[in-house]
Amino acid sequence: MHPSAKPKHSYPLDAWCIRETSFDTQSHFLDETLFALGNGYIGLRGSHEEGYSGPAGTSLDGTYLNGFYESEPIHYPEAAFGLAKTNQFMLNVPNGKGIGLWIEDERFDLLQGTVEKYERTLDFRTGVLQRALQWKSKKGRRVSIVSRRVVCFEHKHLFAMEYVVTPLNFFGRVRLVSTLDGAVKNLEAGDDPRIGSAVSGPALHLVDSDQEEHFSALLQRTGNSGFSLVSATATELRHAGPHALRLLKNGQRLEQSYEVQADEGQAVRLTKFGCYYSSRDYPAKELMWRSRDALAQAQASGFDALLLEQTQYLADFWQRADVEIAGDDALQQGIHFNQFHLLQSVGRDGKTNISAKGVTGEGYEGHYFWDTEIYIFPFFLYSKPDIARKLLEYRYAGLGKARERARQMSHDKGALYPWRTIAGEECSAYFPAGTAQYHINADIAYSIKLYFEATGDDDYMLRCGAEILMETARIWLGIGNYDRGGRFCINQVTGPDEYTALVNNNYYTNAMARMHLNFAADVAARIAAAQPGEFARIAGLMALDAAEPEEWRRAAGLMALPYDVALQIHAQDDSFLSKKVWDFANTPKENYPLLLNYHPMVIYRHQVCKQADVVLALLLLSEEFSLEDKRRDFDYYEPVTTHDSSLSSCIYSIIASEIGYHRKAYDFFMETARLDLDDTHGNTHYGVHTAAMAGTWMGVAYGFAGMRVVKGALRFAPTLPAQWRHYTFKIHFKGALLQVRVEPGRTEYRLLQGEALSFAHRAEALELTLSAPVLSRA
Structure with a gap:
């Protein structure tokens, strides 16, 4: 495992500010970011x-x-x-x-x-x-x-x-x-x-x-x-x-x-x-x-x-987005710091996005990544949905460039979004860990699905979303093929784990592509039935053949999803489990992150993960896995993951919480919550880590509160970390504002805005209304 760095600097604990009480030349560069x-x-x-x-x-x-x-x-x-x-x-x-x-x-x-x-x-x-x-x-x-x-x-x-x-x-x-x-x-x-x-x-x-x-x-x-x-x-x-x-x-x-x-x-x-x-x-x-x-x-x-x-x-x-935690002052400060910096960094004009370092430094050259859709988007969707829509409008503004990129990559139709960009062109000079990450298309589709399920915003779907979904879905048929056994395979791609590149049937990519293809076909069918004029307009914009949605469904139904029967785990790809496990015991701590100390080919030929890959699929496609599946996958991949990426620990925390590994859940969560304040990755002086900041919010809502949205239905399965007295957060969902407060032995749900909201507490169906705006459950 990647050893955590010791904090480089610390500030007096205050929930609503960071404060330095002496001028420190040693921390000056870092302070400029913070x-x-x-x-x-x-x-x-x-x-x-x-x-x-x-x-x-x-x-x-x-x-x-x-x-x-x-x-x-x-x-x-x-x-x-x-x-x-x-x-x-x-x-x-x-x-x-x-x-x-x-x-x-x-x-x-x-x-x-x-x-x-x-x-x-x-x-x-x-x-x-x-x-x-x-x-x-x-x-x-x-x-x-x-x-x-x-x-x-x-x-x-x-x-x-x-x-x-x-x-x-x-x-x-x-x-x-x-x-x-x-x-x-x-x-x-x-x-x-x-x-x-x-x-x-x-x-x-x-x-x-x-x-x-x-x-x-x-x-x-x-x-x-x-x-x-x-x-x-x-x-x-x-x-x-x-x-x-x-x-x-x-x-x-x-x-x-x-x-x-x-x-x-x-x-x-x-x-x-x-x-x-x-x-x-x-x-x-x-x-x-x-x-x-x-x-x-x-x-x-x-x-x-x-x-x-x-x-x-x-x-x-703050009235809409505040996360309150009682029992850990350092964590409360860290969460507010993260939320504040996310708000400071996110573009709100439909022309700009949010870069990996926000607007605090020059790390990653100000490029936008998949970080937005998978890590940052949920925070804004459930805290300030108007900003979430602007982030999706940015992707629509880049659809033309994505079509151009698809042609450059020899796809005769469809759109391929760039791995890293500012204005829409692909800016990744290292294609094995850049352009090869085709899952960017599915990540964007996932955020559109999440947005539509939370808001029901038909206007966005008709103006922008449906066209993005269908144009990007076409790429899967362009890159994939049916093998001799009839499986639909997606070869020579890179999944989220950048220490494993150019593989066949990366599980995350294929599973997300299946979701994408099915959702695109569902949206096409819904609009065609309910608003045929609008469907004809959208289909005309992209010269959509009437048979294409059924081709998407067929590919989704026959998608290759690697599984190892002996280990009873989902294999990261066709070859991952056949590789030699990285020698963690004899890797000096100063050799992390590995990408700065070993040639990519050395890393690629080993079983070693930079970040969550299969484990990320367990979160995003939660309903497709049993609890036993999640536990076995977590147990296998956690020891071979370095967490050299700041995107990793929050995902491991969420899944650890779900499968009952509460100590690990809290430890992984804390690695994320104060990552920048404590400079645990040693590079915050070049800018904050916006994805990790949003991952902290996910750790509370998705992790400890067990929040999931499955087929448009909202549910919670709350737990309370032993270190906390209580925690409270709020989410916007289907026009309502819901406050969730978790205390020892009980969870209180309070409707703050809206006329009614239905959801589930564990397996129990609940509904809040104007006449009954508060409910408590054990």
Whole structure:
């Protein structure tokens, strides 16, 4: 088993915030990720306004825009037909949060002088990052500095800051310099394939700039993807006395320098608003005036009004999404941290998705994966269904590119979604662990099925969902074939386990394909019967032959699903059980993760799993397996799984809980719940792990509460971990909002919204109504 790393850093336990009470250079890089702010579009790493003068490689002062990218050709030493041609990577865009501070002739620097008091807090209920400190310069001058920062949920393109300096023991000159710095670049890739891009220089080229008394703007353009971007800031200084203002320009760096004579105890307040507008959203010619207008409106509203909006937005979110746990303070903090970062990271416009690292860092280059559909989507579906629909709309927007990719992969019809992408093209340069993961099509189909069963949203199904389902279902007949025994086989694919590649009949892939084919055929039949005009329209869009749905059913009915009779387990694929088991006993702990220390071929020829594969199928297709099946499969695969992937532990926790392995369930759950706060994978400084964060929510709802949706029916089988006094969570389902509270010996179900909701508690059918909104069961 992969040994868990020890926590690199810890924070005082508070359910609703993370707080650091001293400035720590050792954890600085990590803290930049953990204290990051975002709104699903803008992401500001938790870098200090004044910058950081520490050693190279200990800071990444990043600002990111979800879905805004540069592209570059992928260079293969040995090319082959159909390999991905172009990479896309999220850009580090101009830094608008910079504020420099000079006290007389001394510059404020956290690494110089003496930090006498220090506290920084990220509050999950207000969405505000606040820092308060007291600093003494080398010459003995002492100041108080309080800064607040917010990235606005209600305004996609806007962030705001307040910076207050108060002299404590002197009268003298205080200078504040607000900067907009366009001379930024991305992190360069090293030996770890999970981080960085191949571009070494600036990816944004200056086209024009504008600088006025309190306004700065940069107009830039990407070289290959062809996007324009305006980054702009507006500043305002408040001080009892007069001030002098100087405008400075140094290449792509614009400065507004404010100088005042400040009395002891007299506050100097700088308010700063920033925005980002790109041609991915608006015509290039509109970007500058839109930026001016947005900043003018923000200034007119004021900083405090934006904070109030933020608090109100988050109050509504927590009212619907909060998971409460009594009995483990570290876990409660971890869950709130995870939920908050998921909300900060997810695109809500139908054009963007959620990347593996959100908008907190450059790991995986800002790419979107299957993580969205299988791990993250359920959290939003049951907490904020409107966001879930936007994620599905993003997949519909990419259907054209998926059709193109299918043709590149020699499928004459259908659509094949990319393994990793931003704008729809396949960006995976390593096809055995990328393009070969055809299960991406079934994963997207699964999320559409989950969404429809939870919402009954016919509008989405008719506008988008049915077309995606049927176009992607076609691919299974394109890649699969019937063998001599009549089984439908899917060969040369890679399942979720990336330590086992290019195999025949990966169990997860085939089982999910069967679900996909049957569901696509069911949807086709339902729409054809109920709304024949709509079915004719959809069929016309994709030139669907009338016989195709029955071909899907036939393939599903004859699907090859590997099973080992002797072991009585579901085999991961046709060859997995014939391989040599990895020598875990003699693998040094420093050799994990294996992908960084062994050639892929060495790993591929062994029985070793990076993450849940068959075990994931046990969750997603739960009704297809008996409890004995699940126990035998878990017992076999758990010892050969390293959990080198952050996607793994949460799934093992859920299945362990279901089969009664309560200690293992809790241990696996805790590996996920504070994965980023405790940096247990040792790479959170490059960005959070959004799939693992959502996996924590799944661990509560799917794991300990035993929540499943089977054929549209909701059911629970709750258990209470011995370490907890109780836990509570809420889900949206079929127009209702249900609260589930699990205590020792009882579960309380409470209808918070909606007129009625039917579901099952273990094997008992229950119904909540307006007249009977609360039920308790043992």
